[in-house]
Amino acid sequence: MSAIDLVKQRVRDVPDFPKPGIMFKDITPVLADPSAFNICLDLMAERYDTSSFDAIVGIESRGFIFGAALASRMRKAFVPARKPGKLPAATHRVEYALEYGKDAIEIHRDALKKGERVLIVDDLLATGGTAAATIELVKKVGGEVIGAAFVIELTFLPGRERLKPVDAFALIQY
Numbered sequence: 001m002s003a004i005d006l007v008k009q010r011v012r013d014v015p016d017f018p019k020p021g022i023m024f025k026d027i028t029p030v031l032a033d034p035s036a037f038n039i040c041l042d043l044m045a046e047r048y049d050t051s052s053f054d055a056i057v058g059i060e061s062r063g064f065i066f067g068a069a070l071a072s073r074m075r076k077a078f079v080p081a082r083k084p085g086k087l088p089a090a091t092h093r094v095e096y097a098l099e100y101g102k103d104a105i106e107i108h109r110d111a112l113k114k115g116e117r118v119l120i121v122d123d124l125l126a127t128g129g130t131a132a133a134t135i136e137l138v139k140k141v142g143g144e145v146i147g148a149a150f151v152i153e154l155t156f157l158p159g160r161e162r163l164k165p166v167d168a169f170a171l172i173q174y
Contacts, residue, residue, distance in 0.1 A: 003039045003042075003043070004039070004043070004053050004171060005042050005174065006033075006035065006036055006039060007030060007039050007040060007052055007171065007172060008172055009030075009036075009037040010027075010029040010030040011025055011026065011027060011152065011155050011172065012026040012028070012029050012030070012031050012038060012137070013025065013026070014026050016029075022024060025124060025152050025154070025174065026123075027062060027123050027152070027164075029060060029140070030151070031065065037069075038065065038071070039069055039166040039169070040151055040171060041066070041069055041073055042124075044066070044070050044121070044149050044169075045070060045073050046049060046075055047149065047169055048074070048079050048119055048147065048149065048172065049074075051119070051146055051147065052117060053076065053117040053118060053119050053146045054076065054077060054112075054117050054118065054147075055071055055076055055077035055078075055079050055110075055115040055116055055117075055118050055119075055143075056068075056071040056074070056076050056078055056079070056118070056119050056120075056121050057107070057118050057120050057134060057137075057138060057143075058071075058079070058080055058121050058122070058134070059081045059105070059120065059121070059122040059130055059131065059134055060080065060081060060082045060083055060086070060105070060123065062064060062123035062124070063081070063120075063122035064080060065123070066121050067121035067122075068125060069150075070121060071092045071107060076119075078116075079108075079111045079112065080106050080107075080151060081106070081120075081134045081137060082105065082106055082107075082108070083096075083103070083104070083105065084104045084105075084106055085106075086106070087106055087107070088110070089109055089110070090107050090108070090109045090110075091106040091107060091108055091109060091135075092106065092107055092109055092137055092140045092141055093105070093150070094106075094133040094134075094136045094137050094140070094150045095132040095133070096129045096130065096132065097129060097163060098129065099152070100146045101127075102105070103130075103132045105137060106132070106137070107134075107135055107137045107138070107140075107141060108141075109141060110141075111141055112138065112141045112142060112143040113142065113159070114142035114143075115143075115144065116142070116143050116144070117137050117143070117144050117145075117146050118143045118144065118145050118146065119145075119146055119147050119149060120135065120137065120138070120145060120148040120149070120166075121148075121149050121150075122146070122148075122149075122150055123151045123152065124149065124150060124151065124152045124153070124154070125148070125152070125153040125154065125160065125163075125168060125170055126154045126157045126159050127157050127159055127160040127162070128157075128158060128159030128160065128161070128162030128163055129135065129162070131148055131150075131162070131163055132163055133161045133164075134167055135148070136150065137164065144162065145165060145166050146167075147167045147168070147169060148163055148166055148168045148169070149169045150168070150169070150170040150171070151170070151171050151172060151173065152170060152171070152172045152173075153168070153170030153173045153174070154173075154174055155173050155174065156174075
């Protein structure tokens with residue numbers, strides 16, 4: 001069995017969550033298995049090992065788990081991108097459309113220095129709304145996005161297209 005097959009085996013399908021008709025891809029069993037979790041980190045680190053960048057921006061909330069662990073492993077700064085009202089200092093905010101309404105994501109105004117190069121990390125790429133808003137936030141604070149890395153990509157949704165021209169990478173595609 002390949003390393004990526006082990007990770008795939010740990011991803012749990014949860015039908016009708018968070019609403020009927022949705023098949024939720026649950027990564028908590030991946031986190032519960034140290035081998036599977038480390039495979040994810042190893043493969044992401046390998047993918048970006050030769051890339052020049054300064055920080056990893058992890059998207060709330062599961063992007064914090066993968067992003068912070070990867071930042072530690074790669075000796076990079078970690079910056080959280082959070083839902084509104086969660087960060088204590090002055091922030092920039094970007095709103096984005098959801099299927100039914102709007103949401104927003106924030107980053108500290110001083111999270112990055114002008115010109116710093118950033119890798120965005122999250123657990124799942126679906127429609128791409130949150131990741132696209134995070135790319136916009138990084139640019140707003142003067143950063144440059146070198147890529148966006150995900151554990152899972154749902155290829156039947158337009159997420160990757162919404163992130164262009166930023167290169168998107170996913171370990172697993174459904």
